[in-house]
Amino acid sequence: xxxxxxxxxxxxxxxxxxxxxxxxxxxxxxxxxxxxxxxxxxxxxxxxxxxxxxxxxxxxxxxxxxxxxxxxxxxxxxxxxxxxxxxxxxxxxxxxxxxxxxxxxxxxxxxxxxxxxxxxxxxxxxxxxxxxxxxxxxxxxxxxxxxxxxxxxxxxxxxxxxxxxxxxxxxxxxxxxxxxxxxxxxxxxxxxxxxxxxxxxxxxx
Amino acid sequence: xxxxxxxxxxxxxxxxxxxxxxxxxxxxxxxxxxxxxxxxxxxxxxxxxxxxxxxxxxxxxxxxxxxxxxxxxxxxxxxxxxxxxxxxxxxxxxxxxxxxxxxxxxxxxxxxxxxxxxxxxxxxxxxxxxxxxxxxxxxxxxxxxxxxxxxxxxxxxxxxxxxxxxxxxxxxxxxxxxxxxxxxxxxxxxxxxxxxxxxxxxxxxxxxxxxxxxxxxxxxxxxxxxxxxxxxxxxxxxxxxxxxxxxxxxxxxxxxxxxxxxxxxxxxxxxxxxxxxxxxxxxxxxxxxxxxxxxxxxxxxxxxxxxxxxxxxxxxxxxxxxxxxxxxxxxxxxxxxxxxxxxxxxxxxxxxxxxxxxxxxxxxxxxxxxxxxxxxxxxxxxxxxxxxxxxxxxxxxxxxxxxxxxxxxxxxxxxxxxxxxxxxxxxxxxxxxxxxxxxxxxxxxxxxxxxxxxxxxxx
Numbered sequence: 001x002x003x004x005x006x007x008x009x010x011x012x013x014x015x016x017x018x019x020x021x022x023x024x025x026x027x028x029x030x031x032x033x034x035x036x037x038x039x040x041x042x043x044x045x046x047x048x049x050x051x052x053x054x055x056x057x058x059x060x061x062x063x064x065x066x067x068x069x070x071x072x073x074x075x076x077x078x079x080x081x082x083x084x085x086x087x088x089x090x091x092x093x094x095x096x097x098x099x100x101x102x103x104x105x106x107x108x109x110x111x112x113x114x115x116x117x118x119x120x121x122x123x124x125x126x127x128x129x130x131x132x133x134x135x136x137x138x139x140x141x142x143x144x145x146x147x148x149x150x151x152x153x154x155x156x157x158x159x160x161x162x163x164x165x166x167x168x169x170x171x172x173x174x175x176x177x178x179x180x181x182x183x184x185x186x187x188x189x190x191x192x193x194x195x196x197x198x199x200x201x202x203x204x205x
Numbered sequence: 206x207x208x209x210x211x212x213x214x215x216x217x218x219x220x221x222x223x224x225x226x227x228x229x230x231x232x233x234x235x236x237x238x239x240x241x242x243x244x245x246x247x248x249x250x251x252x253x254x255x256x257x258x259x260x261x262x263x264x265x266x267x268x269x270x271x272x273x274x275x276x277x278x279x280x281x282x283x284x285x286x287x288x289x290x291x292x293x294x295x296x297x298x299x300x301x302x303x304x305x306x307x308x309x310x311x312x313x314x315x316x317x318x319x320x321x322x323x324x325x326x327x328x329x330x331x332x333x334x335x336x337x338x339x340x341x342x343x344x345x346x347x348x349x350x351x352x353x354x355x356x357x358x359x360x361x362x363x364x365x366x367x368x369x370x371x372x373x374x375x376x377x378x379x380x381x382x383x384x385x386x387x388x389x390x391x392x393x394x395x396x397x398x399x400x401x402x403x404x405x406x407x408x409x410x411x412x413x414x415x416x417x418x419x420x421x422x423x424x425x426x427x428x429x430x431x432x433x434x435x436x437x438x439x440x441x442x443x444x445x446x447x448x449x450x451x452x453x454x455x456x457x458x459x460x461x462x463x464x465x466x467x468x469x470x471x472x473x474x475x476x477x478x479x480x481x482x483x484x485x486x487x488x489x490x491x492x493x494x495x496x497x498x499x500x501x502x503x504x505x506x507x508x509x510x511x512x513x514x515x516x517x518x519x520x521x522x523x524x525x526x527x528x529x530x531x532x533x534x535x536x537x538x539x540x541x542x543x544x545x546x547x548x549x550x551x552x553x554x555x556x557x558x559x560x561x562x563x564x565x566x567x568x569x570x571x572x573x574x575x576x577x578x579x580x581x582x583x584x585x586x587x588x589x590x591x592x593x594x595x596x597x598x599x600x601x602x603x604x605x606x607x608x609x610x611x612x613x614x615x616x617x618x619x620x621x622x623x624x625x626x627x628x629x630x631x632x633x634x635x636x637x638x639x640x641x642x643x644x645x646x647x648x649x650x651x652x653x654x655x656x657x658x659x660x661x662x663x664x
Contacts, residue, residue: 037273038631038638044269045661048262056254069257070265074272139250162248191211194237194244201243 025089033080040080043089044073050090051097057163058101058147060140064108072100087173094166095174098159102147109148146196154189161186162193209234211241218242270642336362337379337397346372347386362397368409373568378402380421382434385412387572395426410442412571415455430476431460435467442575447477449484449578473578484578593619597632600639609643616640634663 025046031039048069055068062068075096083092143163147155153175160171168186172179209217209227214234218241228235338361341347344354346369354366354374366386368374374386379397386392390409396402399421404411406427415423415434425432427443430450437455441448450459451473459466459474461481468474473484596619603612616636637660644653 036635037270037642038635040273041266041270041638042634044266048265049257052257053254057251061252066261066265069261070268073265073269077272077276135250136252139247140252142247143251163251187210187212187215190215190241190244194211194240197244197247198240
C-alpha cells in the first residue's frame with residue numbers, strides 16, 4: 001500500500017492546509033469535498049488501482065467488479081462530505097471498498113447462483129496452468145463463502161488483516177476501535193474462518 | 206491438560222510446530238492445527254490481483270462523470286426536496302382556496318350590487334397598430350421555418366429567417382429599410398408595425414440600411430443589447446459571448462443594461478462581459494475589383510436593371526420614389542477617387558449620378574468587415590488571471606446549464622489563449638474537464654477522448 005499519507009489528527013484549518021500540501025491525495029479529497037469534479041476524477045485516477053485490488057481480494061475474479069468499483073467511488077463521494085482531512089484518504093477508500101465487497105458477497109449468497117457469474121478463465125492472471133487456475137478459483141470461492149458466514153465486524157477485520165495485509169494499528173483507525181480490541185476480534189475472526197473453511201471443505205461436523 | 210489457544214495454533218501453523226511439545230500429546234490441538242493449516246493454505250492460494258483493466262477503468266470513470274454531472278445539475282434544485290412537500294401542498298391549497306374565495310366574492314358582489322349597464326367593454330388587441338409585412342428582396346440558401354425563401358415572398362411578423370453557410374438574404378421592411386442577413390445567421394421579424402419595427406438577431410450578422418424617420422422606431426435586438434436607428438447604415442453581429450455594432454453612416458443608439466450610447470459613423474463597439482467597449486475606428490471596406498461603369502457609355506438605369514447588374518449579395522435596389530433609399534445606396538462614380546481609393550469617404554447624396562449599388566454594402570463585404578472587427582476585439586481570454594478564471598467559471602456555468610455548444614466554444618477560446626502559468630494549471634484542468642464533459646454529452650466521443658488524454662497528461 002502506498003504510504004503517501006501522513007498520520008495524525010489535525011483539526012485546525014492551517015493544519016489541514018499543511019497536510020493537504022504534503023499529501024496530494026488529501027488535497028484532492030478536500031477539493032472533491034468542496035464539489036470540484038475534476039478533483040474527484042483525479043482522486044479516482046490515483047486510487048482506482050488500490051480500490052480494484054481491495055475489491056478483487058474480497059470478491060475475487062467477478063464480473064461484478066466493475067460495478068463494485070463504481071459503487072465504491074459513489075460511496076466515497078458521499079463519505080467525503082464528512083471528511084475533515086484528519087485521516088488518510090486511503091483509510092476511507094479501504095473501508096468503503098471492503099464494505100461494498102462484503103455487502104456484495106452477502107447479497108450474492110442470498111440470490112440463486114448465476115452460472116454466468118464468473119469471468120472466462122483466460123482473463124485471469126493465474127490461468128497459466130489449469131490445475132493452478134482451479135485451485136485459485138476454489139480458494140477464492142472458499143474465502144468468499146467463509147466471509148459471508150462470519151459476522152460483519154469479524155469479516156471486516158479479517159479482510160483488512162489477512163486479505164489486505166493491514167496492521168492492527170491501521171485497522172484500529174478503520175474500524176474506530178482500540179488496537180487490542182482489533183487483535184482479539186481478529187483472533188475470533190480467524191477461528192470462525194477456520195471453522196467455516198473446514199465446514200465448507202466437508203471435513204467438519 | 207490445557208489446550209493451546211486458537212491464536213497460538215495460528216502462529217504455530219505459520220511459523221512451524223517444532224517448538225511445541227504439547228502437540229505430541231494432544232490430538233485435539235493437532236487436529237485443530239491441521240484445520241488452521243488448511244485455512245491458511247486457502248488464503249495462500251488466493252489469486253494475486255491483476256492490474257485493473259484500462260477499458261474498465263475508463264468505463265467506470267465515464268459513469269462517475271455522469272453521476273457527478275447529475276449531482277451538479279441537481280444541486281441547482283436541491284432546495285426542493287429539502288422543503289417538506291406538505292408545505293408545497295399547503296401553499297398550493299391556500300392559493301386555490303384564496304382564488305376561489307376572491308372569485309366567489311366578485312360573483313356575490315355582482316349579484317347583490319348590480320352595476321348600471323353601460324356600453325360593452327372594448328376589447329383592445331395586444332397592439333392597436335395594424336400588422337405589416339416585409340418582402341424578400343433576394344435570397345440565396347435562406348429559409349423561413351425550414352422552407353426555402355424566394356424573391357418577393359411576403360414575410361409576416363414573427364417569421365424566423367435563417368441563412369445557411371454561404372447563404373444570404375435581403376429583406377425589404379415595410380418602411381423601405383432593408384435588412385441583409387449574412388451567411389449562417391438567424392433573425393426573427395419580431396414586430397412589423399407602422400410605428401415599430403423590431404428585429405431580433407439570434408446569431409450571425411445583419412446589416413441595416415435604414416432611412417431615418419421620426420415617426421417610427423426601428424430596433425435590432427441581440428440578446429440584452431438593443432440598437433435603435435437614428436438614420437443610418439449599420440450592422441449588428443452576434444456570436445457567442447459578444448455582440449458587435451458597427452455604424453457605416455449616420456448614427457445609432459446602442460442600449461445595454463444600465464447604459465445608452467450613441468455610436469456614430471465610422472465607429473464600432475463590442476459588448477461583452479457586460480461592458481460596451483469601443484473598437485478601432487472603421488476603415489472603409491475596399492470595393493471589389495470590377496471594371497467601373499463609364500458614365501458616358503452607361504445611360505441612367507432603372508432600379509430593375511441595377512438590381513440585375515448588382516452582385517448577388519448586394520442589397521436590393523431602392524424604390525424610385527424613395528429618397529431615403531437613394532441615400533442609402535450612394536453610388537460609385539466611374540473613375541472617381543472613391544472607386545480607386547477606398548479611404549475616401551462616401552459620396553454625399555447630392556452628388557449621385559447613377560444608382561449603382563454601393564460596393565461596401567455587399568453581404569460578402571459585410572462579413573469581411575465583421576471579421577475585421579472581431580480581430581480588433583481584445584479577447585477577454587487574453588486578459589489577466591482573474592478574468593480568465595471568471596471565464597472558466599462561465600464555461601462551467603454554461604456546461605451546468607446544459608448549453609454544451611457554448612461551453613465548448615468558450616472552452617476552445619479559453620484554451621486558445623492559455624499560456625499555462627503555474628497558477629493557471631488547475632483552472633486549465635477544470636476547463637478541459639468541462640470541455641470533455643460537454644463533448645461527451647454531445648456524443649463527440651473521439652474528441653472527448655482526446656481531451657481526456659490531454660487531462661491525463663497534465664501534472
